[in-house]
Amino acid sequence: xxxxxxxxxxxxxxxxxxxxxxxxxxxxxxxxxxxxxxxxxxxxxxxxxxxxxxxxxxxxxxxxxxxxxxxxxxxxxxxxxxxxxxxxxxxxxxxxxxxxxxxxxxxxxxxxxxxxxxxxxxxxxxxxxxxxxxxxxxxxxxxxxxxxxxxxxxxxxxxxxxxxxxxxxxxxxxxxxxxxxxxxxxxxxxxxxxxxxxxxxxxxxxxxxxxxxxxxxxxxxxxxxxxxxxxxxxxxxxxxxxxxxxxxxxxxxxxxxxxxxxxxxxxxxxxxxxxxxxxxxxxxxxxxxxxxxxxxxxxxxxxxxxxxxxxxxxxxxxxxxxxxxxxxxxxxxxxxxxxxxxxxxxxxxxxxxxxxxxxxxxxxxxxxxxxxxxxxxxxxxxxxxxxxxxxxxxxxxxxxxxxxxxxxxxxxxxxxxxxxxxx
Amino acid sequence: xxxxxxxxxxxxxxxxxxxxxxxxxxxxxxxxxxxxxxxxxxxxxxxxxxxxxxxxxxxxxxxxxxxxxxxxxxxxxxxxxxxxxxxxxxxxxxxxxxxx
Numbered sequence: 378x379x380x381x382x383x384x385x386x387x388x389x390x391x392x393x394x395x396x397x398x399x400x401x402x403x404x405x406x407x408x409x410x411x412x413x414x415x416x417x418x419x420x421x422x423x424x425x426x427x428x429x430x431x432x433x434x435x436x437x438x439x440x441x442x443x444x445x446x447x448x449x450x451x452x453x454x455x456x457x458x459x460x461x462x463x464x465x466x467x468x469x470x471x472x473x474x475x476x477x478x479x480x481x482x483x484x485x486x487x488x489x490x491x492x493x494x495x496x497x498x499x500x501x502x503x504x505x506x507x508x509x510x511x512x513x514x515x516x517x518x519x520x521x522x523x524x525x526x527x528x529x530x531x532x533x534x535x536x537x538x539x540x541x542x543x544x545x546x547x548x549x550x551x552x553x554x555x556x557x558x559x560x561x562x563x564x565x566x567x568x569x570x571x572x573x574x575x576x577x578x579x580x581x582x583x584x585x586x587x588x589x590x591x592x593x594x595x596x597x598x599x600x601x602x603x604x605x606x607x608x609x610x611x612x613x614x615x616x617x618x619x620x621x622x623x624x625x626x627x628x629x630x631x632x633x634x635x636x637x638x639x640x641x642x643x644x645x646x647x648x649x650x651x652x653x654x655x656x657x658x659x660x661x662x663x664x665x666x667x668x669x670x671x672x673x674x675x676x677x678x679x680x681x682x683x684x685x686x687x688x689x690x691x692x693x694x695x696x697x698x699x700x701x702x703x704x705x706x707x708x709x710x711x712x713x714x715x716x717x718x719x720x721x722x723x724x725x726x727x728x729x730x731x732x733x734x735x736x737x738x739x740x741x742x743x744x745x746x747x748x749x750x751x752x753x754x755x756x757x758x759x760x761x762x763x764x765x766x767x768x769x770x771x772x773x774x775x776x777x778x779x780x781x782x783x784x785x786x787x788x789x790x791x792x793x794x795x796x797x798x799x800x
Numbered sequence: 801x802x803x804x805x806x807x808x809x810x811x812x813x814x815x816x817x818x819x820x821x822x823x824x825x826x827x828x829x830x831x832x833x834x835x836x837x838x839x840x841x842x843x844x845x846x847x848x849x850x851x852x853x854x855x856x857x858x859x860x861x862x863x864x865x866x867x868x869x870x871x872x873x874x875x876x877x878x879x880x881x882x883x884x885x886x887x888x889x890x891x892x893x894x895x896x897x898x899x900x
Binding site: 407410411412413414415468469471472473526527762763764765768 | 843845846848849850852853854859861863867868886
């Protein structure tokens, strides 16, 4: 019998109106769809086809053999000797992403894509249009995905009163499930899960919960808001978890872009000054492109370097005027780069712009020099849009252009269009 | 690692098939010929559009049951290009034949 607390937030008894759609092993499934001979075989998708590359997506067959996302290829090959490795192909995934968005938007205008392969349809307020039950719509979406993209495509559908429970429901029966969580089966569903099965609870949060005597999702559900806020999470997050688990919506917000950047693990073990500057120049160019793509300008730059001995160094600087052009980002990053300690070989470099403000590229300045810079940047962007990215580029970036490829990002779809244009 | 042979040569599509995809009637290559070779496709994996600069290119991933073929149709130049053949002994033999 669960311990009850007075004045505890009640479970949301509204009918479920949120649907979470998740394409399983998205990149691997799309590759198997595109290449029929790969179907039913263990497949790994990687950003670079090298021995030490890591698997960014594994097919269901590979996962069954123990291959996990993020695992180095050499390790994955030991678990699955027949593993086939293919390189990512962003335009292919973009096409499937667009198809999925189109299907989802045909049911409700309130669609949020959480990443390349998962999205949420909020059916609240669409009762007059969608007369059918959400379960029926869920099966229809599965069928449409198979008809409009390909017969190998499968997706999980989760239906619940809020986003968190809908995502939990979508993960219950992979790879082709449809599950509903509401107030009637909330306890029985949570009783079959571990704490780390819940999205947002990894080993650290699990340890925090364990320290407060919470060992299962059911105990987590029964825990009072005060306990979670004051003892477990020590912040408002505790109250959020209390609402989230009871089916109330707390995740319906969009976070703003705070930094824009790129990072790169060096392709040479002992990179010379010239190689480092070539890679830096390329990273600055792509960072500036991202900035302009989002209509932003930055005032700050952070440069982060990791050395072969495991040490790292970073420096940040705020500048007086916002900047957005390739040459400005490179000049400012170079300023920091010249101050770096030269103690060991650089293994990884990262450049980020922060303190972002809306770009005023459209506004003519009183200073002719600024106007010339803006017009030149606009002209270069126009030519690159017409003839392909990096048609006009820094001469110093040229050696890096063929090596540092724009790769598929985890999570956000903010730069997906830009990525597809440049791939 | 997978066995991929890059071809990157213009090919002739000598037979097409059509499929109603719900929105419109779409056309897919059925048979291609290049340098005296002929391939009959048995299945379409995926067709997806992509851009090269402002040029629209349609990429077709096809199979003949023995190998997977990547073919591109340039919508501006109206040309078909066989980009690569992947994953079979056929591709291996072809690369040997091309090398000799």
